[in-house]
Amino acid sequence: xxxxxxxxxxxxxxxxxxxxxxxxxxxxxxxxxxxxxxxxxxxxxxxxxxxxxxxxxxxxxxxxxxxxxxxxxxxxxxxxxxxxxxxxxxxxxxxxxxxxxxxxxxxxxxxxxxxxxxxxxxxxxxxxxxxxxxxxxxxxxxxxxxxxxxxxxxxxxxxxxxxxxxxxxxxxxxxxxxxxxxxxxxxxxxxxxxxxxxxxxxxxxxxxxxxxxxxxxxxxxxxxxxxxxxxxxxxxxxxxxxxxxxxxxxxxxxxxxxxxxxxxxxxxxxxxxxxxxxxxxxxxxxxxxxxxxxxxxxxxxxxxxxxxxxxxxxxxxxxxxxxxxxxxxxxxxxxxxxxxx
Amino acid sequence: xxxxxxxxxxxxxxxxxxxxxxxxxxxxxxxxxxxxxxxxxxxxxxxxxxxxxxxxxxxxxxxxxxxxxxxxxxxxxxxxxxxxxxxxxxxxxxxxxxxxxxxxxxxxxxxxxxxxxxxxxxxxxxxxxxxxxxxxxxxxxxxxxxxxxxxxxxxxxxxxxxxxxxxxxxxxxxxxxxxxxxxxxxxxxxxxxxxxxxxxxxxxxxxxxxxxxxxxxxxxxxxxxxxxxxxxxxxxxxxxxxxxxxxxxxxxxxxxxxxxxxxxxxxxxxxxxxxxxxxxxxxxxxxxxxxxxxxxxxxxxxxxxxxxxx
Numbered sequence: 001x002x003x004x005x006x007x008x009x010x011x012x013x014x015x016x017x018x019x020x021x022x023x024x025x026x027x028x029x030x031x032x033x034x035x036x037x038x039x040x041x042x043x044x045x046x047x048x049x050x051x052x053x054x055x056x057x058x059x060x061x062x063x064x065x066x067x068x069x070x071x072x073x074x075x076x077x078x079x080x081x082x083x084x085x086x087x088x089x090x091x092x093x094x095x096x097x098x099x100x101x102x103x104x105x106x107x108x109x110x111x112x113x114x115x116x117x118x119x120x121x122x123x124x125x126x127x128x129x130x131x132x133x134x135x136x137x138x139x140x141x142x143x144x145x146x147x148x149x150x151x152x153x154x155x156x157x158x159x160x161x162x163x164x165x166x167x168x169x170x171x172x173x174x175x176x177x178x179x180x181x182x183x184x185x186x187x188x189x190x191x192x193x194x195x196x197x198x199x200x201x202x203x204x205x206x207x208x209x210x211x212x213x214x215x216x217x218x219x220x221x222x223x224x225x226x227x228x229x230x231x232x233x234x235x236x237x238x239x240x241x242x243x244x245x246x247x248x249x250x251x252x253x254x255x256x257x258x259x260x261x262x263x264x265x266x267x268x269x270x271x272x273x274x275x276x277x278x279x280x281x282x283x284x285x286x287x288x289x290x291x292x293x294x295x296x297x298x299x300x301x302x303x304x305x306x307x308x309x310x311x312x313x314x315x316x317x318x319x320x321x322x323x324x325x326x327x328x329x330x331x332x333x334x335x336x337x338x339x340x341x
Numbered sequence: 342x343x344x345x346x347x348x349x350x351x352x353x354x355x356x357x358x359x360x361x362x363x364x365x366x367x368x369x370x371x372x373x374x375x376x377x378x379x380x381x382x383x384x385x386x387x388x389x390x391x392x393x394x395x396x397x398x399x400x401x402x403x404x405x406x407x408x409x410x411x412x413x414x415x416x417x418x419x420x421x422x423x424x425x426x427x428x429x430x431x432x433x434x435x436x437x438x439x440x441x442x443x444x445x446x447x448x449x450x451x452x453x454x455x456x457x458x459x460x461x462x463x464x465x466x467x468x469x470x471x472x473x474x475x476x477x478x479x480x481x482x483x484x485x486x487x488x489x490x491x492x493x494x495x496x497x498x499x500x501x502x503x504x505x506x507x508x509x510x511x512x513x514x515x516x517x518x519x520x521x522x523x524x525x526x527x528x529x530x531x532x533x534x535x536x537x538x539x540x541x542x543x544x545x546x547x548x549x550x551x552x553x554x555x556x557x558x559x560x561x562x563x564x565x566x567x568x569x570x571x572x573x574x575x576x577x578x579x580x581x582x583x584x585x586x587x588x589x590x591x592x593x594x595x596x597x598x599x600x601x602x603x604x605x606x607x608x609x610x611x612x613x614x615x616x617x618x619x620x621x622x623x624x625x626x627x628x629x630x631x632x633x634x635x636x637x638x639x640x641x642x643x644x645x646x647x648x649x650x651x
Contacts, residue, residue, distance in 0.1 A: 050455070050456040054453045054456035057450065068485040072484050151640065155633060158568065162592060163592045173406060225358065233360075274569070309482055313481050317477055320477055
């Protein structure tokens with residue numbers, strides 16, 4: 001099980017050189033030139049413990065992430081749970097044709113994009129503004145207290161968030177009650193399709209705006225104070241300093257997150273919407289994920305739903321990869337470099 | 342700009358750089374108001390919900406909904422939902438799934454992260470790729486459902502754990518933390534003859550308590566809050582976790598099964614009345630509130646490590 005390192009002690013530190021004690025940013029797979037060629041068996045013996053450690057996680061991913069990827073084959077089948085994957089007949093692109101000619105699918109696409117747009121315009125800037133505001137609070141005690149409070153809703157489930165909103169803004173909720181007391185007619189924000197997009201954006205803001213500031217605060221903390229001092233010497237006031245020093249410091253993070261959000265346009269809060277779909281009606285609340293759920297799991301049209309889900313997954317993948325490419329163009333590190341150092 | 346007064350403030354120990362202007366009083370007031378409003382927006386709903394769960398039905402009727410002014414306080418609502426019945430069962434299910442799931446996920450993730458944290462180790466790049474792909478392309482809901490169903494996991498608690506047991510993102514957070522540990526320490530241990538298991542257990546883990554705590558919190562909160570998996574895979578409402586109970590009986594106002602034709606049956610933990618509903622809500626929030634303060638201070642480190650840095 002455990003790999004003893006002493007046997008390769010004879011070749012000294014170079015034996016370990018393959019693992020790069022100097023931590024090169026891109027360790028060459030062939031190894032440093034001075035290292036002797038190590039056979040596969042020797043490397044297996046050396047790194048066997050490491051491989052064994054990775055095994056459970058890889059096994060879980062293989063079963064619960066990769067097998068389902070293969071399971072998408074039913075999108076090309078006339079699938080029935082009774083006949084199974086193996087015996088269901090292949091029908092070519094029939095399911096995809098049904099998806100693209102289905103008016104409900106197109107509605108779901110439109111709703112998804114509208115909700116994404118709402119989130120980008122109304123939610124995305126909020127954490128930035130909040131971070132700037134908090135950053136300007138001088139007392140560390142006050143700042144960290146406020147931080148801990150605004151992070152908190154991120155850790156509540158969507159069921160809890162939606163229930164809280166229902167209790168505050170619903171027909172029998174707090175605000176409606178106070179309005180009736182004051183002589184106005186009450187209202188029910190939770191079932192009103194006209195304001196639904198604003199409502200769910202407000203929920204996202206309440207839940208995640210606080211959490212979103214972490215990354216911006218980190219970027220702000222790296223700004224060199226000398227820049228501010230230099231700006232002052234050049235005669236910059238409060239707002240000019242924000243414009244010329246603070247915001248440029250945030251720019252890389254803002255650009256990166258914005259691009260990633262754009263790449264993720266087809267994914268909007270699934271649990272959030274499925275919880276409120278019945279109350280507000282399908283017309284405004286059906287998005288791609290809920291569409292797949294209702295067509296597949298509820299209506300039992302598995303192959304059709306799998307095809308719709310696959311279309312969404314592939315378009316999303318393309319969007320994310322494209323977004324990442326754009327991020328690289330902007331000189332940012334993007335996402336899939338995150339693991340390499 | 343560097344007036345005598347602002348310099349004096351600096352030497353008086355105010356945490357303000359010498360060159361900065363004096364704050365504008367009106368600006369200060371506006372800023373304070375905005376900050377108070379933000380904090381209130383988070384805390385007020387929690388306050389009124391906790392208060393309502395502790396109030397009597399009479400107070401709720403008088404308030405016409407959520408209670409904002411304390412009246413008679415009692416724990417009756419909590420006694421009702423925790424004295425057996427579906428809410429009690431659901432709480433136990435949630436606690437069980439969260440405990441087992443968090444342990445499993447954290448252990449497996451730490452092992453995987455350490456296993457991939459040695460640059461140049463055998464096959465570490467292809468293995469890393471196996472993790473990365475899952476971050477960009479999910480298999481989709483339908484094939485996943487069919488898999489879980491074919492494995493016979495419907496109505497099994499494992500269906501709430503195994504499909505979401507590994508998050509590649511969390512593994513990568515841990516991995517970059519492990520890679521940040523000074524190589525010299527690990528090399529020294531290995532020269533002294535320590536195996537990889539020993540290095541992980543005796544050196545790496547004790548040095549990475551913060552990162553492991555944050556990742557465990559992420560997993561734990563994920564299991565505790567998971568509602569959709571339960572909705573998909575658990576049909577038997579005796580096995581429902583708390584989030585599902587919350588949705589049906591609190592959000593949608595469905596009458597509890599087990600209370601027969603819908604009459605109130607206190608022994609069965611029938612959820613009726615706003616205090617009881619809010620007590621269920623509070624029950625679903627409490628574990629997060631309990632763990633949060635201990636892990637909270639490590640957030641920045643853990644999150645930034647995984648998110649920004651390359």
